[in-house]
Amino acid sequence: MYNKFKFLIFNFFIIAGIVSGVSAADLLKVNNKTQKVDISLYSEIFIDAQNHFSYEDVRTNLFSENFKPLNLHSLSEYNVNDTIWMRFNISNVDENPFFGKIEMPISWINNIKTYVVADDETDEKNPVSTLLSEKKEITGRSFFLPLTIEPFQTLTVYIKAKNANSISFTLWLYSDENAAERLTYITMLNGSLIGIVLIMLFYNIHIFFILKNKSYLYFALYLASLFFLINTYYGSNLQLLWSYDAPLNENTFYPIIAFNFFAGLLFTRNFLNTNREFPKADKLLLFLMGSSVAFGVFAFMLGNNFTVIYVALFLTIIYFLFLLFLSLFSLKKKIAGSVYLLLGWLFLAVGQIMASMMILGFIDYSDFIYDMYGIVVILNTLMLSFAFISNIKYKEMQYESKIKKNHEITSRLNVSKKELRELNEKLKNKIERQEKVLLEKSNNNEKYLIKDEITMLYNKTKLEEVLTQELHRKKRYNSEFSIAVINIDNMKSINDKYDYQVGNSVMKEMADLFIHNIRYLDTVGRWSEKEYLIIYPETKGDQAYLAAQKLHKLVEEAKFFFVGKVTASFGVANSHRDDTLQDIMKRAYEALEKAQEEGGNRVEIV
Template sequence: MHRGLKNLYLIFIFFALFAQSSFSDIIKVDGKTQKVGVTKFSELFIDDQSHFSYEDVSENTFGDNFKSSNSTAVSSKTPRETIWLRFNIVNSSNTTFSGKLEIPIVWLNKVEVYLRTPSKDANRTFDTLKLSDIKEVNARSFFIPLEMSALQSSTIYIKAQGVNKMAFAPKLYSLEKAESRTIYIAMLNGALIGILLVIFLYNLSNYLTLKDKNYLFYLYYLVGLLFLVGTYYGYNIQLLWDSSYEFNENIYYPIVAFNFLTALLLSRNFLKVESQSAKIDKYLLILAGLSVLLGIFGLIFGSCNSSAYATLIFTLVNFIFLVSISAISIKQNISGSGYFLLAWLFLSVGNLVLIGLVLGFIKYSDLVYDIYAVLVVLNILMISFAMVERIRDEESQCEFKVQKEHEVASKLNISKKELRELNEKLQRKLARQEKELETKSKESQMLSNKDEVTKLYNKSKLEEILTNELHRAKRYDYEFSVIVANIDGMKEINDTHGYEVGNSVMKEMGELFIRHIRYLDTVGRWSDNEYLIICPQTGGKHAFTAAEHLQSYVERNKFFFIGKATASFGVTDCQPDDTLQELLKRAYEALAKAKEGGKNRVEIL
């Protein structure tokens, strides 16, 4: 009997409390409450000038300003206006209700929540608790703890302000369901970040391995997309911006502009726009420049209607352009362009939905809000598929070329004799070509210091060094010597083995001389089969000894193609009145004497 009177008393207070309100329904909660969209149970008041406080709107005389929302979500009409929601809630169970009020952070800058309950004090009619002082922020939502005693009834006021236009759809959960909702949000954000990071690291590895610019531009695009999605879903607030919602709104448009820029540059490189169509490439570069200007505009003016509408228009133009060049690339049979077309179609739908939410054209719902993540994942998967298709096509082309070469070789079915004859013809042709090339390259060789075959100094450089040594000898009265080395039987080597083998012998011989002369000596190729060695500060006898050592090294050396080879050496030292011609004449006379004496020997004059 006593309990029944108590319940009757509470019901009387409840109806007395809300008699002046025009609520069409009351939210009843208990321990089994799963998910309640409070907007459709609420009354709405939009404060265009953000003038009124809670004390103002909670007055009984203010009640007529609230109108039924009749919607699952509400949106602001202009930036920075204030939305007030109020709704009645009653704990219909005989136990304490513990739950959470979720307010998704869909471009909100400031949220205040007040709980108004009947006062137990006879001198006060109502008690008010500012719930937002104990709010919990979890990435993309405010979660505000709410606790009500058994059979308690209350009115909740929500005040929301946005940097830009905002979408607004609070929801009420029991504590258990709120935890499930928190886990879902964490899993969605974690999965999205994880997919983006995995694809980023995979393509970073591909770029470091293949050095393909397509992967580099894709990495830039993924970085922009990571920040864009982070701004949209709120994890940038937790991880980067330190809960600065206003900065999160203001940085959104520069991030969108960077995303446009990287998408254009990626498409330009992957679809080969520059080489395929100079006119389209010109328009693409203009759009890239406009992307930079859009980012600067958004950074300067922040989140405002102008930024939002400029971004909407640019999004339409940008994605129409990207879809168009992808379709053109399909006609041009550019590998991977079909996947690119799908990628930009997915992302264009996602971005249009996103901007539609920002501008209030699309009403907020969890499904609409979360579908953007699916479209982003589809976008990056399509681009990744395009990269894989490009690699497979290139591999297929290489395999096709190899297969064709094998088919050609099998069809020829040339015998050994025919192959030898063909080889001899090719060698003779190569020999003629080498002579022609040598004739044509002599002029260019004179301009350089190095011989193309031996990589030693050429005749022009050796003459320069000899001239300097002669001047020095006459001025400072010091001695130096020269050695002329000639490979014995070079003509026979060329005739027998070919000029390529002869060049190989010349190169090996030069390398042998380099290894066994002093560091201050100079060796170079003087003619087709002759070397000149200049020995500063060296008399004839010492130069003769050095030449004998070289002759011995040559005789003992085993050359790669021909095995053994010998060389003859002519040595002379510089006389006080020598000219360059006289010095070289004596060296050649000494060389001739060595040849006449049986080759493979050293003579001095």
């Protein structure tokens, strides 16, 4: 959409130029005082959509009307496979010769030729071949075309440029003095950038071999990916690594980006321990690492085409969004170095997206953006280094803290043998005394474990044990036994009217009455909050009924402290041969329920 819009505007200016009678750009005039000029503003362009015309064709008068003023500071086109011709005229209006150089950034343009016409003689040069030849005069990311213009002489310069899918460059004319300053700046910037990355790369590899810590290896791998990335961006790979094949500089650009993505994700995974700290994010991180590898292979096989470009842009956005959000989560979790990690990815995200947009022609070429990428790479490297150092220092502090604690423990344990013997004797005596006390308490506790705290009768656990024994005896020897469940009538009213202490007193008094009026072989205990259970061994149901009648009469005649008269209901049940504990208790409760339904204060048997 942007390209179409830009194309429509461009055609509008062409039509407007034709209508107004403007068919050529202004003549660029120079003299011995000229220092720096933007040639693009004085240039005309012609788009050869069929890639058909040669220099001999376009320099003829027939093509004069086909060249239209550029009227822009830079030439930026994306999604194009066309050949673009640029033409401009330079005139020396001084009586002294003009010595200068034209800067032509060609890091991303693999097919470019220049034709300098003076007095009907043409000097043809191929900037890429010139840069890669052993006889090159200048080594730098830009090609500097030397120009010597005699007094009052006019030169016409043609530039033929074609790239795989986009063209983005601008032309500047410098005097020899200013060109030297510009070249010095470029060389220092590129040299400093590459030097910093290489120094950090070799340092981390060195530390890895000393400490055998994989964290240094992963960081070194990321620095290596940055080294290849910036060298491709600034054209150093073209001159240093694969000078035999200029298109390889562009065709390897996206595989190198994929390598950078993979190394950045691997370093972040190790740095944040995402498999432990962020398990869900770790799965997405592994997926992105696999996608980076797949994209690298895909880009290398297909070369530099539109599909690869759009996939690269999409992956770049996803890559940086993921790293930024992951850094924010680590910052929230207060992982050491997270602030620097976030800043590092933020710097690189801004620089890489801006640089990619400029390389692809979405935005005009700018020396500021071009140089800014090197600055953000250094900032990214420094921030990640700070994050790495902060994280390692934090781990070292934790390790030192553990060592300090261990030393303190060792110091406390480093007691002399004499002190240990004395302490041992004291402990031995103390243990013996404690064992005696515990033995006494254990004997007492055994009593209390089977006794109810209020009534001092057997509790439910002990009653179930005795009842289970009687059931076994019944099945084995067919011996008789019966039980009686006793419920204090209106116990809730007593608690509500007086309080629970009075209620507990009633429970205790009735328990004493039962314990003193049963046989020695009978067992009585507290079954629930207001219920008692009496087990009558060797006793049939009618005999148990009579025994319960006796207890009922004693309860009815007794006077209880503070309350006075209290009544109780009795439910008696005889045992059967195949009874379970639940069976006999069920019959006893049926008898008790029957007594309560008759108004309470009575004995019933089932």
